[in-house]
Amino acid sequence: MYSMLRWPLRLLTLGRSRENSALSIAIQQPKGTYINKMDGKRALIVLAPGAEEMEFTIAADVLRRAGIIVTVAGLEGSEPVKCSRDVMIVPDKSLEDAVTDQVYDVIVLPGGLGGSTAMSNSKAVGELLHKQESAGRLIAAICAAPTALAKHGIATGKSLTSYPAMKPQLVEKYCYVDDQNVVQDGNLITSRGPGTAYEFALKISEQLAGTAKAQEIAKAMLLSYN
Amino acid sequence: MYSMLRWPLRLLTLGRSRENSALSIAIQQPKGTYINKMDGKRALIVLAPGAEEMEFTIAADVLRRAGIIVTVAGLEGSEPVKCSRDVMIVPDKSLEDAVTDQVYDVIVLPGGLGGSTAMSNSKAVGELLHKQESAGRLIAAICAAPTALAKHGIATGKSLTSYPAMKPQLVEKYCYVDDQNVVQDGNLITSRGPGTAYEFALKISEQLAGTAKAQEIAKAMLLSYN
Numbered sequence: 001m002y003s004m005l006r007w008p009l010r011l012l013t014l015g016r017s018r019e020n021s022a023l024s025i026a027i028q029q030p031k032g033t034y035i036n037k038m039d040g041k042r043a044l045i046v047l048a049p050g051a052e053e054m055e056f057t058i059a060a061d062v063l064r065r066a067g068i069i070v071t072v073a074g075l076e077g078s079e080p081v082k083c084s085r086d087v088m089i090v091p092d093k094s095l096e097d098a099v100t101d102q103v104y105d106v107i108v109l110p111g112g113l114g115g116s117t118a119m120s121n122s123k124a125v126g127e128l129l130h131k132q133e134s135a136g137r138l139i140a141a142i143c144a145a146p147t148a149l150a151k152h153g154i155a156t157g158k159s160l161t162s163y164p165a166m167k168p169q170l171v172e173k174y175c176y177v178d179d180q181n182v183v184q185d186g187n188l189i190t191s192r193g194p195g196t197a198y199e200f201a202l203k204i205s206e207q208l209a210g211t212a213k214a215q216e217i218a219k220a221m222l223l224s225y226n
Numbered sequence: 227m228y229s230m231l232r233w234p235l236r237l238l239t240l241g242r243s244r245e246n247s248a249l250s251i252a253i254q255q256p257k258g259t260y261i262n263k264m265d266g267k268r269a270l271i272v273l274a275p276g277a278e279e280m281e282f283t284i285a286a287d288v289l290r291r292a293g294i295i296v297t298v299a300g301l302e303g304s305e306p307v308k309c310s311r312d313v314m315i316v317p318d319k320s321l322e323d324a325v326t327d328q329v330y331d332v333i334v335l336p337g338g339l340g341g342s343t344a345m346s347n348s349k350a351v352g353e354l355l356h357k358q359e360s361a362g363r364l365i366a367a368i369c370a371a372p373t374a375l376a377k378h379g380i381a382t383g384k385s386l387t388s389y390p391a392m393k394p395q396l397v398e399k400y401c402y403v404d405d406q407n408v409v410q411d412g413n414l415i416t417s418r419g420p421g422t423a424y425e426f427a428l429k430i431s432e433q434l435a436g437t438a439k440a441q442e443i444a445k446a447m448l449l450s451y452n
């Protein structure tokens with residue numbers, strides 16, 4: 001599924017690196033931290049006020065462990081974001097800046113009631129998700145965040161799951177799955193809550209970096225992944 | 227064990243609140259977020275550069291879900307801290323400010339190689355841990371952080387666990403446990419890595435807020451806790 005994306009993405013990356021290689025090295029490549037960044041897959045994680053900080057952090061950390069280039073995009077700008085349990089996290093850049101001249105292999109929406117409501121009410125998030133869906137690229141949402149997909153009319157009719165309390169908001173538009181921690185239907189990956197956040201992040205890692213990489217990083221975190 | 231702490235803590239808290247009640251409400255009590263803060267247990271989480279952000283965030287979030295008053299203390303000040311996978315987290319205050327006129331029911335040390343090395347080399351962390359140990363209050367460390375305990379000579383001879391790769395640095399001073407995700411020996415709680423961070427945080431929550439509360443918040447996170 002993703003081989004069709006590989007060439008256009010690589011060309012885009014090479015084109016950008018010729019134009020402003022010093023900039024991209026300085027900003028996006030802390031020395032020696034991750035390998036193969038210029039050829040790597042890219043993830044955008046939307047960080048909204050009230051986001052569930054564990055779901056956010058597990059996604060960002062696990063994807064970076066998998067060698068994926070992660071951009072943490074602040075929904076309302078680049079200022080620190082107060083999450084659902086008052087942990088303050090600084091985005092890499094604003095969502096507006098993050099989506100200028102850059103596409104991402106996956107858009108990740110962490111849960112948290114406040115964060116999900118903010119993403120539901122954001123026109124920018126709606127446009128981003130529609131473009132992502134039209135291009136056949138991955139969208140991943142966990143916990144309360146699938147309600148933002150419903151609000152923006154994304155992936156209607158597909159199988160998905162969510163935090164159990166959100167089920168009533170999703171059963172009409174989607175084929176709701178109760179009994180799996182992570183559900184993938186084509187380009188849509190959804191999951192249920194903090195307790196399933198590692199599986200969610202490992203599933204995204206598997207899709208972008210392969211099963212062997214997902215298993216390797218799971219083991220280093222003292223988890224297992226099949 | 228903790229009943230002996232209740233009165234001095236309560237008196238201290240009331241004394242502080244009489245002196246500067248507006249300040250303490252504004253800074254420490256976001257309206258309606260957590261109940262019983264004035265009577266609540268207090269946790270200090272040390273946030274050092276290179277901390278494992280999942281282990282940090284899970285501890286902060288889960289303890290706050292349990293109603294524990296959590297202070298995120300920046301080892302090197304109150305500026306944003308770059309964690310092991312480049313997530314930037316803003317501490318509530320500097321460690322220096324956090325330990326001025328305030329005691330904590332538990333000191334929590336998240337892992338991460340860089341963070342653990344920084345805590346190992348910090349005289350302030352050493353003094354804080356020695357006071358905590360002398361007073362018979364809880365100390366909790368996960369992943370690589372038990373090496374900071376060893377460096378500062380804390381809880382020598384007790385049973386503990388850690389990230390497996392740290393075992394060689396710990397076997398001489400401690401009774402090393404390989405086959406448990408979380409080990410408690412008296413006032414010392416230790417755990418192994420990102421994959422055991424929820425159990426670690428739930429064990430601390432159980433100690434300070436009771437088993438029923440730990441079970442309740444585990445269920446809300448779609449986990450179970452016995």
Ligand SMILES: [Cu+]
Nearest residue numbers: 337338369370
């Ligand atoms: Cu670690």
